[in-house]
Amino acid sequence: MGDHLDLLLGVVLMASPVLGIPSCSSDGQVALYRFCNLTQVPQVLSTTKNLLLSFNYIKTVTTTSFPFLEQLQLLELGTQFTPLTIDKEAFRNLPNLRILDLGKNQIDFLHPDAFQGLPHLFELRLFSCGLSDAVLKDGYFRNLESLTRLDLSINQIRGLYLHPSFQDLNSLKSIDFSLNQIPIVCEHGLEPLQGKTLSFLSLAKNNLYSRVSVDWKKCMNPFRNMVLETLDVSGNGWTVDVTGNFSSAINGSQIFSLVLAYHIMGSGFGFHNIKDPDRNTFAGLARSSVIRLDLSHGFIFSLNFRLFETLKELKVLNLAYNKINKITDGAFYGLDNLQILNMSYNLLGELYNSNFDGLPKVAYVDLQKNHIGIIQAETFRFLEKLETLDLRDNALKTINFIPNIPNIFLGGNKLVTLPNIQLTANFIHLSENRLENLDYLYFLLQVPHLQILILNQNRFSTCNKGHAPSKNLSLEQLFLGENMLQLAWEGGFCWDVFKGLFHLQVLYLNNNYLNFLPPGVFSDLTALRGLSLNSNRLTALSPGDLPANLEVLDISRNQLLSPDPDLFASLSALDITHNKFICECELSAFINWLNQTNVTIFGSHADIYCMYPDSFSGASLYSVSTEGCDEEEFFKSLNFSLFLLFTVTLTLFLMTVLIVTKFRGSCFTCYMTAQRLVFKDRTRGRETDTYKYDAYLCFSSKDFEWVQNALLTHLDAQYSDQNRFKLCFEERDFVPGENHITNIQDAVWSSRKVVCLVSRHFLGDGWCLEAFSYAQSRCLSDLNSALIMVVVGSLSQYQLMKHQSIRGFVQTQQYLRWPEDLQDVGWFLNKLSQHILKKEKGTKKDNNIPLEALATIS
Incomplete structure (x- = not known):
């Protein structure tokens, strides 16, 4: 527990707030002096806890460089723009220092006693400092009894021969030797570490054992009598032979997590002169209690028979980013405790019933980003503990093989139909497929225990009649964005697709080309809290369209003109940006609500703007005034004389209509004849306009x-x-x-x-x-x-x-x-012609018209 607290302390110290402190100053606890052109350590208050001095020109650090800072816990002295010299007991005046960062310096001289007087030092960073083997052989780290993490990566260390003082570093848990030039590590070189338990030891990217001939009888086991929670030997260019020899040499050493990523094992695709690993490659790890093995980023083409049979305790196997195209029968025999298998980003094309035999406890299988097009029906049936199957971004056209497991990932395939099979799942991911008929949505909503269903980026656009409501009482989240529900709904069908979803909490319907919401489509969504309707074509929302208990609504990027603010009464958050608001007096109620509401409105004020009229185009609704839009009540009373006049006029009009109706055909023929006689000399042409067609x-x-x-x-x-x-x-x-x-x-x-x-x-x-x-x-x-x-x-x-x-x-x-009567056809054609020829009166543009004036215009 103490180690974890120390690690947490390191994170906290590094995350100390500095953003609020002006550069080249101190607030009493944090002194921020990065990029301040300093040539020596500045004077700071004795209460300082974090001193940040990176990116300066400090050349020398001696015992007099620092005042006595008893409370200082973090010193950052990395990346000086000039070579650095560190003298004897240079940090003696910092007795409680916990983290010392000297990374990315060009250290010209480092005294062997430079770190003496730091009994509480927890982490020492010496990465990329140009250090040689001497820093390990000459006892530079003696007496650092609290040292837990030592970073010596990216230096010029050419051999590991540790000083005997390493034996006394009882708190040491993590050592990073990556990116050096260490060709070989033998038992006598790491002898001071025997008997210790290290949480992390990295020898990555050193070309270790790959460019030299190793006499393992003389070199022996470099990790004898050690317990390593994680050993990283990745990026060393190991072949099958090097890996096999190394595994045999460390036989018996306890290594719980072995990282062998970025190797060159395997024939790759189309090569036969390089071996794939076989059952002997990892045989030497039989007694090492390996729980996690990382073989990612390599060239393994074939998983051979009983490849991992000696790894009885293995729980996590990472084979991602190889070239695996073939799984030999029995390849996984012996992995009786494996729980996680990652084979993503490979070249698998087909899976057969026997491919995963020997995995009785596997719970997670990751096969995404392969080229899988065919899977036999029984491939996963006997994986009794399987909980998650990830087959995203493959080439599947059917899912007859799907077992009843909680989590199924099938996005990014080529599914056009779904077979009528029994499914039981909590989570189904089917986005980026080719499903068109809403029948499949009704089918999926019948899946027992389903909680999350993701169907984004399909092609839902058709619907058949006669579906029974789903009544799914477990579904909580439904993602239907980027489909074409408008085409399905405009025919009047499938308006009940959400019926019975009483527990649904989140619904995404964005990018569905919706220009209306079917009446009562959300009526059963009593538990819905979040609804996304963004990027559709909605022009209006009617009362009752939205669920009563809705809290978060995204209706941005639609074509709303004058929304009713009462629709948003239940909301706590609303995104209504990028709509096409008509800034006339009809919008005044919404503008007033917008300026007074306690609802959280997403987006900036500039994103909620007027589209019409032109005089307000682009103006933020927050800047539009509604003064003068209180319209007076029209026609409060009617004058009796006006009423009489209206009555007489209506009576005469009705008598005329009765006469014309009885003889309307003859009347219209006479009218047209008279019109031709009167206007016979006028041309039949008309003014041209900008339209291609009438x-x-x-x-x-x-x-x-x-x-x-x-x-x-x-x-x-x-x-x-x-x-x-x-x-x-x-x-x-x-x-x-x-x-x-x-x-x-x-x-x-x-x-x-x-x-x-x-x-x-x-x-x-x-x-x-x-x-x-x-x-x-x-x-x-x-x-x-x-x-x-x-x-x-x-x-x-x-x-x-x-x-x-x-x-x-x-x-x-x-x-x-x-017209139903043939005698009215001539009149109707004339009426239609007049409508076609009728030109609309233009609206005079005036950028200075206030909003209240528009009420009068309208």
Whole structure:
């Protein structure tokens, strides 16, 4: 326990706050003098605990360099920009020093007694100081009875011959000799460490044993009578032969964690002249009680028969970043206690039933980032203790092999369908696959005990009828971002996909192209606390759309125009940045709420801005004034005389309507005849404008024959020279091979008006509904009525209101109906022509119009 407290103390000392201290100054406890061009140690207060002197020009440290600092625990003297000389007992006046950092110095002279007088020194950093073997052979570290960590990495040490004083360093636990030039380590060189237990010993990246011929009979076991919790010999370029000889030489030494990463064992891919390790390679470790073995970052191609059979106590095996393509039957025999197997980032393509035999206790298997496309059905069935299987970023097209385990990672594969198999899991990760039908979501929501389901970046866009609600009482988090739920929901199906999820707490629906929320879609989510709807196309939220107990809502990057602040009453945090707010008086309630609410609003003020009108474009909602927007009550009382006038006028109008209705066909024929006679000398042309087409006719392809006979022959100029309009429609004017959405967008924006012929076929056509939505978006963008809706056939109001986008139009705009009586067709075509020719009145731009004035304009 004491060692852990010492390590914690070191972390605390290094993490001491210095950000609030001005450079080249002291606050009494921390003295910060980095980059201060010092040539000697400055005078500091006796209460100083941390003295930071790196990056200066201090050349010499002697016994007089420091005043008596009894409370100093950390001294940082590394990276001086000039060669450093350290004299005898240079730190004598720092009796309670715990951490001494001299790293990255060019030490020209280091007196053998430089560190005397430091009885409480816990950590000594001498990395990258140009030190030679002498620092080990000449007793530089004697009398440091509290020394626990010694860092001598990145020096010029060429041999390990430790001074006998190392035997007296009873607190020593960690020594780092990495990145030196030590070609060989033998028993007599480390003899002073015998009988000790070290938590960490690193000999990494020294070319150890790899470039010299070793007589192991003379060298013997360098770690005899030692207990090493972690031995790092990685990056030494060991082949199979070197590894085998080393394993045999250290036979019997207790090494709980052996790091052999960055080796050159194995034939790699396509080479046969270099051996893969075999059952003899690690045989010498049989009595070393190895619990963790790291063989990552190498070239192992094949795991041979009984490769690890002597490692009976091994619990963690890391084989990541090799070239493993083949697992021989029985390769894992003997690993009776293995719990974690990491084979990620290899070249596996197929897995067979026998590949993982001999792993009765394995709980975690990591196979991500391979090329696995086929897995036999029984491959994991007999791993009775398996809890987590990670198969992310492979090439799987089916999951018939999945066992009933708590955690399944299958993201980044090529799954198009899910088989009807029994699953039991707490966590399922299926993001970045190719699932399209929401049937699979309904299936997954039936998995017992499921708590977290991740389905981001799939292709959910279709839905079948007749699904039973899931009633999953365990699911807590559901991730459905970056799909296409709009296409599934706009047909009126699968609105009950979240029914029964009474325990769901977090739901992600970001990037789903949503332009509406189905009524009651969140009604069962009584436990929902966090909801993400960001990066969709929502223009409005209706009362009841959001769950009642919602606390955190992300609705950023949508197209909200004038949100009702009452919708956010239950929230504690809200992200509403990057929307398209219309800064007119209708928004005043939201602006007032925004400036007064206690709800945490994410994002900066500049990210919540006006989009319309142009005079407020880009202005932060926090800077917009709402003064003068209290509208007076209109029409408080009606004058009796006005009422009488209205009544008489209405009566005359109704009588006229009755007469015209009875003989409307004849009346209209006479009217048109008179009009032609009166205006016979006027040209039939009209002023040109910037639009390519007069109108874009949007209709279902199933209605083409009727549209051609009823409209095109009477209106389109290419059908008859007598017709005056240049019309656009899909069958003739869409660019073949172009993206359909792009064709629709071009047609909508290059036509003066968009005429949507809403029939039964239109309501069942997803592309027609998408074009309708784009036309509405243009209306909002241009602030005009460019969209003309014509209802064809006996469609009821209820049938129209079933579709969110059409419901919004019907509730706020007028639309036309195709006449049932043939005598009204001529009148209707004339009326439609007038709508097409009608030009919208522009809005005069004035950057100085205040918000209160807009109330009068509107």
